[in-house]
Amino acid sequence: MAAPQIPVARRRVFYIPGYDPIHPRRYRELYRTESAAQAEISGYGITLSARQGGARYGWDVKGLMDGAQVDTSVDVLVWSDIVRGSMDTSIAATYAQLARTVWVYIGSGALWRLMRLRKGPVIAALYPVAMLLGQLVIAYLAAAFAFWGISALASPVVGVLGQVLATGVGVAVFVWLLRWFKAKDSKFFAYYLMHDYAYGAATRGANTPELEARLSEFGAAIAEALIDGVDEVLVVGHSSGAHLGVSVLADLIRSGHVRSDGPALGFLTLGQVVPMVSFLPDAQRLRADLAYLSVQDALTWVDVTAPGDGCAFALCDPVAVSGVAPVGKRWPLVFSAAFTKSLSPARWKALRWRFFRLHFQYMCAFDQPRDYDYFRITAGPLTLAERYRDRPASRSRVEAAVNKFTSVAP
Numbered sequence: 001m002a003a004p005q006i007p008v009a010r011r012r013v014f015y016i017p018g019y020d021p022i023h024p025r026r027y028r029e030l031y032r033t034e035s036a037a038q039a040e041i042s043g044y045g046i047t048l049s050a051r052q053g054g055a056r057y058g059w060d061v062k063g064l065m066d067g068a069q070v071d072t073s074v075d076v077l078v079w080s081d082i083v084r085g086s087m088d089t090s091i092a093a094t095y096a097q098l099a100r101t102v103w104v105y106i107g108s109g110a111l112w113r114l115m116r117l118r119k120g121p122v123i124a125a126l127y128p129v130a131m132l133l134g135q136l137v138i139a140y141l142a143a144a145f146a147f148w149g150i151s152a153l154a155s156p157v158v159g160v161l162g163q164v165l166a167t168g169v170g171v172a173v174f175v176w177l178l179r180w181f182k183a184k185d186s187k188f189f190a191y192y193l194m195h196d197y198a199y200g201a202a203t204r205g206a207n208t209p210e211l212e213a214r215l216s217e218f219g220a221a222i223a224e225a226l227i228d229g230v231d232e233v234l235v236v237g238h239s240s241g242a243h244l245g246v247s248v249l250a251d252l253i254r255s256g257h258v259r260s261d262g263p264a265l266g267f268l269t270l271g272q273v274v275p276m277v278s279f280l281p282d283a284q285r286l287r288a289d290l291a292y293l294s295v296q297d298a299l300t301w302v303d304v305t306a307p308g309d310g311c312a313f314a315l316c317d318p319v320a321v322s323g324v325a326p327v328g329k330r331w332p333l334v335f336s337a338a339f340t341k342s343l344s345p346a347r348w349k350a351l352r353w354r355f356f357r358l359h360f361q362y363m364c365a366f367d368q369p370r371d372y373d374y375f376r377i378t379a380g381p382l383t384l385a386e387r388y389r390d391r392p393a394s395r396s397r398v399e400a401a402v403n404k405f406t407s408v409a410p
Contacts, residue, residue, distance in 0.1 A: 011230055045062075222235060253292075266301075
């Protein structure tokens with residue numbers, strides 16, 4: 001569908017977060033602070049106001065860019081409650097998750113094929129495995145040392161009771177250390193990342209009934225916006241939210257909710273990790289949605305990643321690498337946010353080793369902005385289609401079909 005030539009005056013944005021247990025106000029505050037920073041750098045106007053009431057959490061934005069005023073309403077499509085539920089496990093259950101997740105990715109052969117794409121996100125996936133096993137070894141060695149020390153001191157004096165005492169202290173040290181590591185996970189991120197990768201692996205890439213119900217709710221919300229009289233409806237999926245957005249929009253178009261005389265429909269995926277799910281054996285639903293969405297005229301799909309983001313499959317076309325690119329494939333347009341060029345040397349130096357922060361850079365200010373600006377996209381007068389109408393795809397994008405599992409039906 002050709003993009004409208006008239007400037008956007010009203011826009012609805014639906015933001016789908018990744019696997020994140022935190023309240024969506026964090027995204028409002030991120031937008032508030034980073035949009036103000038980008039506006040100062042780029043010389044445009046943007047203000048954010050909190051929304052009072054409403055069915056979904058969100059905020060309103062007024063943009064003054066290129067001589068036009070744009071009113072944008074942002075809704076966060078929340079699934080943080082599902083995430084929190086999946087993370088509410090004991091230490092023992094987390095280690096059981098670790099074993100199952102490793103088995104699914106290695107046993108299916110998915111891990112080796114993912115490594116042929118980008119090693120960064122695979123290393124990120126292996127990090128919690130190594131960290132949790134390291135914590136287990138440290139706790140065991142500390143417990144063994146405590147047992148040996150008390151046994152050596154107490155056993156000659158009190159005999160069997162000394163051995164019992166030493167065993168009890170050793171077990172207590174082991175349990176205490178594992179609990180301490182879990183309590184400090186805001187610094188280590190081992191449990192958080194383990195739960196993230198385990199969530200998709202638990203069903204071998206299929207959606208749980210709970211998640212399917214939430215995707216239906218997301219679709220209903222977007223369908224309402226499509227008849228709200230706005231100029232553009234823009235869906236933004238970040239990280240794991242990218243593959244959720246694929247399925248939501250595929251369902252929406254199949255059901256006939258996207259009309260040719262309606263507002264422009266844009267889909268922006270940022271820092272996507274689609275292959276982590278689409279490469280699993282039972283991800284037929286996602287692979288079918290990828291193939292279907294890639295040929296649709298009803299939307300514009302732009303996929304933005306960056307090699308500097310070690311947590312994303314940078315410049316990997318999610319449809320092509322999943323092995324489901326059909327004849328006539330149009331989407332997505334894949335290009336790089338080019339962190340090393342759009343951030344000054346000083347800013348890049350400050351951020352380059354902050355891997356989790358860089359994974360959110362797509363929604364932050366750039367001090368040397370190029371043609372990617374999250375706030376111009378969400379609060380400026382051009383539709384996503386018009387903004388990138390003549391933008392070529394990155395020449396270094398990866399399109400090799402390396403997925404072992406390409407079935408799109410159970």
